[in-house]
Amino acid sequence: MTSPVLLDRADLHVSLADPALLSMNFLNEVAGRYPEAISFAPGRPTEETFDVADLHRYLDAYARHLAEDKGYDEVRVRRELFQYGRTKGIVHELIARQLELDEGITVDPEAIVVTVGAQEALWLVLRALKAAENDVVLAVTPAYVGLTGAARLLDLPVRSVPEGPHGLRPEDLIDRIRAVRAAGERPRALYLVPDFSNPSGHSLDLATRHRLLEIAAEEDILLLEDNPYGYFRAADGGRLPTLKALDTGQRVVHVGSLAKTCFPGARVGFAVADQQVAGPGGGLLADELSRAKSMVTVNTSPVSQALVGGMLLEHGGSLLRANERPIAVYRRNLDCLLKGLQRRFSALPGVSWNTPSGGFFVVVTVPFPVTDALLEDAAVRHGVLFTPMRHFGDDARSARQLRLSCSYLTTDQIESGLDRLSDLIAEHLRAAPDA
Template sequence: MTRTAVALDRADLHASLADPALLSMTFLNEIAGRFPEAVSFAPGRPTEDFFDPSDLHRHLDTYIRHLTADKGYDAAGVRRELFQYGRTKGVVHELIARHLERDEGIVCDPEAVLVTVGAQEALWLVLRALKAGPRDVVLALDPTYVGLTGAARLLDLPVRSVPEGPRGVRPEQVRERIREVRAAGERPRALYLVPDFSNPSGHSLDTGTRRELLEVAEQEDVLLLEDNPYGYFRVADGSRPPTLKALDTGQRVVYLGSLSKTCFPGARVGFAVADQRVTGAGGPALLADELARAKSMLTVNTPPVAQALVGGMLLEHGGSLLEANRRQIDVYRRNLRALLQGLQRRFARMPGIRWIAPEGGFFVVLDVPFPVTDALVEEAAVRHGVLFTPMRHFSDQERAGRQLRLSCSSLDPARIEDGLDRLAALIDERGAAPHA
């Protein structure tokens, strides 16, 4: 018997599914698929230059040897770890703690490490834990990573923005905003930020600003959610400023780690360091254990085979992701240099075109003298074969309506040059007849 087909009204589905933040990401993915030949400055993807399927076999074997030689597993134990349901908090937590100590000077109890399906799941879990009631809100710098906005939307958690200036955030501005939000009857729980080569702005905080932010967070009793996917990708050699977590002596910081850029995105392994003490009914615990309880009802555990692959990669580089990324760091430096030099050659003297050279990372933000909309992206793809990301998807500030984000991480200098020529053609057209 053929029955009447179900037709669900979108108005009867959760509002996040029709949220502009989520829709725009879908649009950008979809348009990239429609124009595979376009030069795409859009995605924040790692370089594919060094991916080799034979590495997967080797990583797996390395991890299995680690289980037997270092951890004393027998064959049954190895089988169980790779194939069976696993520990909710993950199985490569000790390797991640070792990496954090070696690369970041972050000393943490491996029990405070929660391995997740990418940093995105870690972010969602932290927001889930912190939204206890209708007054709870999260703060984020504006512009902010769309993954923060999207995760918050899935939870009906309001995001209160702290506008970044052209050189980044001022801690006093964070304090003012916290007080303003609190005066409005809301409870600010945390500030989300990317202190190193932020996505999308490219800004980085200096060490002094980091210390001041920690002080504001303590005085105002909020957590800092530090997301650090790009920290190793500096243009210059020499010392990096310490992460907030490395400076954090009061467990004020939940550190969100992604292995997508430093190992590979196809494993989808990320983590949170959540070493905050939790007290109250039920006894003391670490925040990581509370997050694990939510994770057990969301994804159960992070795929052990995927953890084994990144675990093997970590082991092959003595636990150091900085070591593992020597060649990649050179590629990103070369690309960012090519992008900045290319911008300089083409647009240095063009009125209304501005950018700030970041000290590293994947992104450069370009101010242009016309509105940057999804329709413009479509036009750029069709007429000029070039793609980029409108900054309005990351920001409520008026200025962002005339900004675009250029990512150079998965290109090479020749493609970057070609893409900039295409972008210049679009800008020439638009610049000649700027919109209101």
């Protein structure tokens, strides 16, 4: 009998105790402790359209596709689903077709890497781009914690480009790039969510999109475009092209999530990385990402890929079409949330919120600090959960903001949740009227 090992935290990688990684944990843990609370916290898709029978049907649809469209015999179909598979994935052609249909993005399927969710895609891109000690990534902030966390695992510094009240300003990006360079660092890419950003809800207008592409070329950086919410516009029409759709110089690495447009449980996302790599063994950046992927997850589960593939096939290859019902749910919910905020808070001094034209998130500003203690209090005494914006940015503004997600609630839950939030806010305004 030997005495049991006791590992010291200092002997584990520093990222594991980083606020970015602890945040996610803390937020999940709070949500787990108060399962009865109405939660405006998670960016989950609606559950109203899920049905276990779908899984069986999608699987069969994909197996039929392999047999009928690809001409695979039974042994090959079985092998495709059960065995190890192509590192870059097996639904790359379906994804390329979907991007063409829904986004007007024309891309060689070979430039697509199918990943274990968009998170793996982000991690792989950051891994590839961190080559030198002084490499950094820029991120529009407040930023999705998954970007920050992935960078932490790689000891890759994240330099923030703070959003203005209406989102990213191109001149702020230029200033930041120059300041970063002046400090001896090399900015490799700018991470951003151009449509209905998480957490801020902001979208970029068309002129800003074009300007960002120019800046990327002038300053020799890449744009790391994350697009989980682009299909969830609150009103018909007027969807703006993604950066990738406008990208004539391969400045954009486009990361897609199928968590919101198919379902999170598949854990399927992808990167479009059509950049050429010079030098020996050069090819597409996608092939570099693939090599890294082979040493992290080997390949994305072909059964998971078959499920999203089957879902795509059922809807003529289009995610917009596959998401007609969810899009209607999100419109209904965002409308309900924004009207509910208006009704309850428009007369309250110091309380304001933005009005995104789509997506899952609205940010509310209050005249008192939104701390983790406040969140606990909201859960215990009011039965309502949200996300303190300080988990996404450490600026003074974020410290008094909370993010509300309305994507997976019913309208009744949204109304009750807002009533509870209203009680909480009223209480704090009484306690510190001029805070």
